[in-house]
Amino acid sequence: MASLTIRNLSSVPLELKHIQRFEGQAAPKPGGIANLTSTITGIFNATHTPTGGVTPRGDHPIEKRDVNGVTVQPFTTHSTDIRAADPTREVLRLTFQQPGTDHRYEVDAPGPSPRSLVLRHVSGGNAPHEFTAVYIPNGAHLAIYSSANLSRWMGELADGFPLSALSIPGTHNSPTCHVALPSVRCQAVGVREQLDNGVRFMDIRVSANPFGKGNDEDSELALVHSAFPISLTGVKRFSDLLKEVYAFLERNPSETVLMSIKREGTGKGTDGDLSRHLATDRYLGADGSGRRWFTEPRIPTLGEARGKIVLVRRFGLDDDLKRRLHGGQGWGIDGSSWPDNCEDKPTGSGLIRVQDFYEVDQSTNIEKKIQLARAQLERAGQTRFPASSTPNAKPPPLFVNFLSASNFFNANCWPEKIAAKVNPAVIEYLCIRHGEHGKGPNGLDVGDASTGIVVTDWVGNDGDWDLIRCIVGWNARLQLKK
Incomplete structure (x- = not known):
């Protein structure tokens, strides 16, 4: 598999702090209220996703580790040595931190639907920024935007x-x-x-x-x-x-x-x-x-x-x-x-x-x-x-x-x-x-x-x-x- 590339298209720097890798399973297709919710908070536009979304199989990762030295400045691209997830079999969970703060954000790549997703703020309190991710499995490429109203x-x-x-x-x-x-x-x-x-x-x-x-x-x-x-x-x-x-x-x-x-x-x-x-x-x-x-x-x-x-x-x-x-x-x-x-x-x-x-x-x-x-x-x-x-x-x-x-x-x-x-x-x-x-x-x-x-x-x-x-x-x- 290709290595993950991260492109920060937001207005603030982001540091990758931690990764977890899970076995993946096909996500159920939403319907009714779930489908309405997915239009608002759905995940990752995966242009070439063959089967739709993927979710972790269980709560226990098969790999987890801290990451050092991966800080992506605004409007720059960083090629990592992190193996990208097999888009049909794995989910890679990434935790980012805004440097100089305690604010952390989490996202899965790929995710449970071929839509963009607002990153989850996981450090408590009110998030100072909101980010949207787009994942392209074909290029193992994660783009992060400043979310806009x-x-x-x-x-x-x-x-x-x-x-x-x-x-x-x-x-x-x-x-x-x-x-x-x-x-x-x-x-x-x-x-x-x-x-x-x-x-x-x-x-x-x-x-x-x-x-x-x-x-x-x-x-x-x-x-x-x-x-x-x-x-x-x-x-x-x-x-x-x-x-x-x-x-x-x-x-x-x-x-x-x-x-x-x-x-x-x-x-x-x-x-x-x-x-x-x-x-x-x-x-x-x-x-x-x-x-x-x-x-x-x-x-x-x-x-x-x-x-x-x-x-x-x-x-x-x-x-x-x-x-x-x-x-x-x-x-x-x-x-x-x-x-x-x-x-x-x-x-x-x-x-x-x-x-x-x-x-x-x-x-x-x-x-x-x-x-x-x-x-x-x-x-x-x-x-x-x-x-x-x-x-x-x-x-x-x-x-x-x-x-x-x-x-x-x-x-x-x-x-x-x-x-x-x-x-x-x-x-x-x-x-x-x-x-x-x-x-x-x-x-x-x-x-x-x-x-x-x-x-x-x-x-x-x-x-x-x-x-x-x-x-x-x-x-x-x-x-x-x-």
């Missing part, structure tokens, strides 16, 4: 960082969780549940009618995916989606949501019509509806954006609005010249850099998609950001990285099937290779190791938020900047 994770970060400095999880065709054609549905859960579990970038497609008919129904923007409605049980409205986002931000004012809006569907309206609809008080209002929207044509800091929706505009502007808004400079972060089906290109404004390769023609082509996603993560991670206190520093662009792809004519390439392959591969990359010098697809140097905006399909399926948690976890590195 996913509903309010931005509250841990300084106001001065531009949004492009953050590692931001997003969803593709965010509201497509309803009963729909399999090629149309991209999400397992609704918008509010996504937000409560850390998603902060929303990809919204709307169908627009010509502006100015004076009919309330004609002024409603319908949510669509390409030419199709997102639900077979009735039209879903953009205005109702906004109510959900507003309610989330009112409850969590430390957060912001970047919202990409694009015109699709069968409506007869133009981009200009869409912009005029959105500029009414029914939606954004020309001034961004005051406290609810940030619509300046630039990348804001987190402090400027807290409690607001940041407009990412994937549509052209009506000429009159273009002249009136923000002194003729524009409206929102301009993504109107969006590169189509691209591997890595900037938008026309230069404020966004996109990986959005989506045309997969066969299941084997999914590997190309995985490599392109990894390469965009590497490019985002190469960027260096000024400290949050640096005044008037020009922010780098938003790196937007779509993990989604599909082929309407191939059931093996519908969104759910692709996500089942791409999402675990990206989790593994984030745990093992992201932010390691020279270990990305193109061997680039590492800057501040942001992931950029990672836009996903089918997160939250059966309570699995591990990909979102791994993306959010990389923001701990910003907390180390002075």
Whole structure:
């Protein structure tokens, strides 16, 4: 068996103090209340676990010993001489201590389910930190993150960082969780549940009618995916989606949501019509509806954006609005010249850099998609950001990285099937290779190791938020900047 590698992706050093090795047995599959519990406290995302989880057989270890000299500093990797557990026959129990304190934490590798786990605080009293572990048996690799409160994770970060400095999880065709054609549905859960579990970038497609008919129904923007409605049980409205986002931000004012809006569907309206609809008080209002929207044509800091929706505009502007808004400079972060089906290109404004390769023609082509996603993560991670206190520093662009792809004519390439392959591969990359010098697809140097905006399909399926948690976890590195 391979030796265990430990990667500390948290904001504090951790010292391995003790190991115990147990004979293992297959863990029972949870159901009912047990299944609900596992979605909250389940253990280890094991990308290649063949049979699921493993639990110790009995309370008596077959090996136990103290460990000396294994202190893993924040955002470093330590290769040990400890033999990793046979993932189907053994459980390795590791006890870590936060140096300079009496606080100890315990975790099993592998564990009773293929999910991440909050480490057990075993030294009594209140734990000063909370940690989440992800174990990859295929590489005998344990990654430890600083746990985040996913509903309010931005509250841990300084106001001065531009949004492009953050590692931001997003969803593709965010509201497509309803009963729909399999090629149309991209999400397992609704918008509010996504937000409560850390998603902060929303990809919204709307169908627009010509502006100015004076009919309330004609002024409603319908949510669509390409030419199709997102639900077979009735039209879903953009205005109702906004109510959900507003309610989330009112409850969590430390957060912001970047919202990409694009015109699709069968409506007869133009981009200009869409912009005029959105500029009414029914939606954004020309001034961004005051406290609810940030619509300046630039990348804001987190402090400027807290409690607001940041407009990412994937549509052209009506000429009159273009002249009136923000002194003729524009409206929102301009993504109107969006590169189509691209591997890595900037938008026309230069404020966004996109990986959005989506045309997969066969299941084997999914590997190309995985490599392109990894390469965009590497490019985002190469960027260096000024400290949050640096005044008037020009922010780098938003790196937007779509993990989604599909082929309407191939059931093996519908969104759910692709996500089942791409999402675990990206989790593994984030745990093992992201932010390691020279270990990305193109061997680039590492800057501040942001992931950029990672836009996903089918997160939250059966309570699995591990990909979102791994993306959010990389923001701990910003907390180390002075």
